[in-house]
Amino acid sequence: MAEFPSLEWFEAVRQVVNRDGRLHRFGTCDAVMGVKVRDKAFEITFDAFECTGARNIAVADLASTDFYLEAPYETWRDMIENIKKNGAPDRQHTLNSIDFVDPDGFARSDDQTKKDKFYRYGQTFQQFFNASAEIETKFVVPQPA
Amino acid sequence: MAIDPAVIETLRKQPDMPELDLSWLTTEGPPAVNAKPGRHGLTLDDINIGVYGDAPEVARHGTTRVRGSIARPGVIRTGYYVPEKSDIWADNATLIYEEALQRQWSSATDIPWESIEPLPDEVEEAICQICTFLTEVEFIAGDAPGQWLKQISPDHFEVALYLVTQVMDEARHLDVFRKRALANGCGLLEATGATRGLRNILDAKDFTEMSALMHVLAEGFVQTMFRTGEFIAQNEAEKMIFRLCAQDESRHVGFGVMHLRYVLQHAPERREEIHHYLDRAEQLFGHPSDANSGLQEALLITMGGGKDNIDKGAEMALALTKKQANEYMHRLEVAGLADRRYRMNPGFMMLLDPPKKR
Numbered sequence: 001m002a003e004f005p006s007l008e009w010f011e012a013v014r015q016v017v018n019r020d021g022r023l024h025r026f027g028t029c030d031a032v033m034g035v036k037v038r039d040k041a042f043e044i045t046f047d048a049f050e051c052t053g054a055r056n057i058a059v060a061d062l063a064s065t066d067f068y069l070e071a072p073y074e075t076w077r078d079m080i081e082n083i084k085k086n087g088a089p090d091r092q093h094t095l096n097s098i099d100f101v102d103p104d105g106f107a108r109s110d111d112q113t114k115k116d117k118f119y120r121y122g123q124t125f126q127q128f129f130n131a132s133a134e135i136e137t138k139f140v141v142p143q144p145a
Numbered sequence: 146m147a148i149d150p151a152v153i154e155t156l157r158k159q160p161d162m163p164e165l166d167l168s169w170l171t172t173e174g175p176p177a178v179n180a181k182p183g184r185h186g187l188t189l190d191d192i193n194i195g196v197y198g199d200a201p202e203v204a205r206h207g208t209t210r211v212r213g214s215i216a217r218p219g220v221i222r223t224g225y226y227v228p229e230k231s232d233i234w235a236d237n238a239t240l241i242y243e244e245a246l247q248r249q250w251s252s253a254t255d256i257p258w259e260s261i262e263p264l265p266d267e268v269e270e271a272i273c274q275i276c277t278f279l280t281e282v283e284f285i286a287g288d289a290p291g292q293w294l295k296q297i298s299p300d301h302f303e304v305a306l307y308l309v310t311q312v313m314d315e316a317r318h319l320d321v322f323r324k325r326a327l328a329n330g331c332g333l334l335e336a337t338g339a340t341r342g343l344r345n346i347l348d349a350k351d352f353t354e355m356s357a358l359m360h361v362l363a364e365g366f367v368q369t370m371f372r373t374g375e376f377i378a379q380n381e382a383e384k385m386i387f388r389l390c391a392q393d394e395s396r397h398v399g400f401g402v403m404h405l406r407y408v409l410q411h412a413p414e415r416r417e418e419i420h421h422y423l424d425r426a427e428q429l430f431g432h433p434s435d436a437n438s439g440l441q442e443a444l445l446i447t448m449g450g451g452k453d454n455i456d457k458g459a460e461m462a463l464a465l466t467k468k469q470a471n472e473y474m475h476r477l478e479v480a481g482l483a484d485r486r487y488r489m490n491p492g493f494m495m496l497l498d499p500p501k502k503r
Contacts, residue, residue: 026248027244027246027247027248027249028185028243028244028247028248030240047184048183048184048185049184091375091376091378091384094375094384096372096375096388096391097375097376099372100372100373100375100376100464100468103464110501111479112402112472112475112476112478112479113399113402113403113476113479115475116368116395116398116399116402116476117395119368119372119391119392119394119395120244120392120395120396120399121392122388122391122392122395123388123389123392126388
C-alpha cells in the first residue's frame with residue numbers, strides 16, 4: 001500500500017502504466033508534469049512512449065516543469081478514490097473536468113504553450129492517473145514542513 | 146555521397162553492358178549520413194543532419210528539388226512557392242508532424258458508439274445543433290491550410306507535412322461530428338452558412354495571416370470549447386470525441402503559436418501588420434451578424450443539463466468564454482505579442498484577467 005502523496009505512490013503508478021505498454025497506443029508524449037499537493041511537489045517525466053521518471057522536487061522547482069497540477073488535497077483524494085471505485089473517472093473527476101471548473105485551472109503554467117501540452121497529451125496523463133486504480137492507496141494529509 | 150571514381154569507370158567499361166551515361170553517379174555530393182533511430186523511432190529530426198537539415202532562409206529554385214539533393218541544370222519550375230522561410234516556418238513543425246502521426250485515431254472504431262442512448266428531445270437536438278456547427282467549422286479548418294499546401298517549397302517541406310496532418314485531423318473531426326449527429330435519431334440542424342470570421346480565414350492572402358487567424362485565434366477558441374466537452378457530453382462516446390478532438394486541436398494551436406513567434410523573431414517589422422489582421426479578425430468574431438443563436442442556446446442546454454437548467458448553462462458558458470479570451474492572450478504573450486492586451490477588441494478585453502507578474 002502506497003501513501004498519497006508520496007514518491008512511492010507516483011513510482012508505483014509509473015510501474016503499472018509502463019508494465020504492459022499501455023501508453024504506446026496513445027502515441028508519443030514528451031512532457032515534464034509537476035504535481036503539487038499542499039507543500040509537497042513531484043516531477044513526473046514522460047518521454048516517447050513511457051513514463052520515464054518520478055522524483056521529489058522543491059515547490060519552487062515546479063516553475064521549471066511544462067505545467068503542474070495543483071488542487072486542494074480533498075480534490076486529489078476525491079479524484080483518486082473515484083478512479084479506484086470505477087476503474088476510470090466519471091464525468092466530474094477527469095483531469096479535464098477538474099481543470100475546467102477551477103477558475104485557476106488544475107493545470108498551471110506561466111507559459112500557455114507549455115500548458116497546452118496538458119491538453120495535447122491529455123489522454124496519456126489521464127491514463128497515468130487511471131493506473132492508480134490498480135494499486136492500493138493510503139491517504140495521508142500532508143503536514144506543513 | 147562518396148562514390149569511388151574507380152567503380153564508375155569500371156561500370157562504364159563493362160563489355161556486356163549498354164553504354165551508360167552514369168553522370169548521376171557523381172563523386173561530388175552531400176556527405177554520407179547514417180541516421181540512427183532514437184526512443185521515438187527514426188524521426189524527421191533524427192535525419193535532419195548537415196545539409197539535409199539546413200532549411201534555407203530563402204527558397205529560390207522554384208522546382209521540386211528536395212532539400213539535400215543535387216541540383217540538375219535546366220529543370221523546369223513547377224510552382225510559385227512562398228520563398229521566405231520566416232513567412233511559413235515553425236520550429237516545432239517536425240515534432241508536431243511526428244506527434245500527429247503517432248496520435249491518430251479512428252472515428253469508426255475508437256469511439257464507443259454503443260454508449261449512446263436515447264436522450265430527451267431538446268438535449269439530443271442541442272447536441273445535433275452543436276455537431277452541425279462543428280461539422281461546418283471543421284470543413285473550413287481543412288480547406289484553409291489546404292489552400293497553402295502547394296505554396297510550400299520542398300526546401301521547407303516540414304511545414305507542408307504538418308499541414309497535411311492538420312487537414313487529416315480536420316477531416317476526421319468533420320466526419321466524427323457528422324456521425325454523431327446521425328447516430329441517435331435526430332440529424333444535422335441549422336447551418337450557419339460560414340460566418341464572416343470564418344470567411345475571413347479562407348480569404349487570407351498571407352500564410353501568417355491565415356495561421357494567426359485560424360491556428361491561434363479560431364482553433365484556440367475551439368480547443369477550449371472541446372475541453373468543455375466533458376460537460377456538453379451526455380455519454381462516453383461524446384466525451385471521447387471531445388477529448389480526442391481537443392488533443393488534435395492543441396497541436397494546431399501549438400504550430401500557430403510557434404509560427405507567430407518565429408515570424409516576430411525573424412521579421413519584427415511585421416508586428417503592426419499582424420496586429421492589423423487580429424484587429425479585423427477579433428472584430429468579425431464578435432460581429433452581430435456572426436451571432437449564432439442556435440449554437441449558443443444549444444451550449445446552454447447541454448452544459449446546463451437540460452432546458453430547465455439554463456442558468457447553470459449560462460454560468461458555464463461565461464466561464465468558457467473567459468477561458469477562451471485569457472488563453473488566447475497568454476498564447477499571444479508566448480508568441481511575443483504581449484502588447485495585444487492593450488489593443489484587443491473590447492468584447493474580448495473585458496474578459497481578461499490582470500496580467501501575471503513575471
